Amino acid sequence: MSDVKPISLDGFRKKKEKEEAERYFPGKMVWLYCPKCKSLEYTEIISPAGRMHNCGTRVEEREVELDLRAEITVTEYNLQVIGGLLSKNSRFKLVKILSKSLDKALVALKASEETYRDRIVLAAGMNLPPYPGEIEELADKLSIRDTNRLGLLISAFRFEPEKRFDI
Ligand SMILES: [Zn+2]
Numbered sequence: 241m242s243d244v245k246p247i248s249l250d251g252f253r254k255k256k257e258k259e260e261a262e263r264y265f266p267g268k269m270v271w272l273y274c275p276k277c278k279s280l281e282y283t284e285i286i287s288p289a290g291r292m293h294n295c296g297t298r299v300e301e302r303e304v305e306l307d308l309r310a311e312i313t314v315t316e317y318n319l320q321v322i323g324g325l326l327s328k329n330s331r332f333k334l335v336k337i338l339s340k341s342l343d344k345a346l347v348a349l350k351a352s353e354e355t356y357r358d359r360i361v362l363a364a365g366m367n368l369p370p371y372p373g374e375i376e377e378l379a380d381k382l383s384i385r386d387t388n389r390l391g392l393l394i395s396a397f398r399f400e401p402e403k404r405f406d407i
Contacts, residue, residue: 250309260373264381267308267363269397273301281402284363301406306397308360310382313370315357318392322350325390349392356398 270283274293286303293299326346329339361367371378375393385399 243363251282254336263309264270264307265364265368267306267360269304269306269311269363269402270392271302271304271404273399273402273407274299275407278407280355280405282359282401294376300405304404305381307381307397308364309348309371310367311360311395312357312364312368313375313378314382314384314393314395315343315360316354316370317375319350319357321391349390379389 245262268284268286270286271280272283272291272293273280274297276295276297277293279293287301288378290298290301318403326343329342329346371381375382382393383396384393385395
């Protein structure tokens with residue numbers, strides 16, 4: 241009687257899941273530069289009217305549009321790398337002084353990645369899941385500009401921010 245195809249709920253669900261897994265999350269982050277203090281920092285807070293640095297100087301601003309989900313994916317990956325290095329480092333007790341200073345550097349890196357992750361979550365207004373899959377397979381989704389000597393990925397937003405200003 242009817243030539244309407246039965247809806248395949250399973251196929252529908254799979255399609256939805258795939259879309260969900262691949263969905264990007266557009267957002268904005270801002271680089272701020274104080275010409276007096278020569279300080280550079282980023283924020284998730286957009287302020288079209290501009291803002292003052294705590295020294296009383298108006299800061300220069302550069303808004304950057306990005307995929308917040310890609311940034312989360314990168315920073316979660318970096319946190320995994322740092323976690324791995326920290327646990328590996330703790331096994332090298334023989335070179336104690338060296339391992340202590342490396343440990344300090346890694347802890348500082350970890351804190352800066354966590355801060356970045358927190359800012360991205362604030363910019364998104366929600367927790368974003370990283371893209372599923374291996375980091376190598378995600379290359380076209382992530383805007384990686386560099387990899388440092390520890391193997392940490394540097395996304396376009398965090399790559400050479402000073403070049404966004406005339407400094
Ligand atoms: Zn300042």
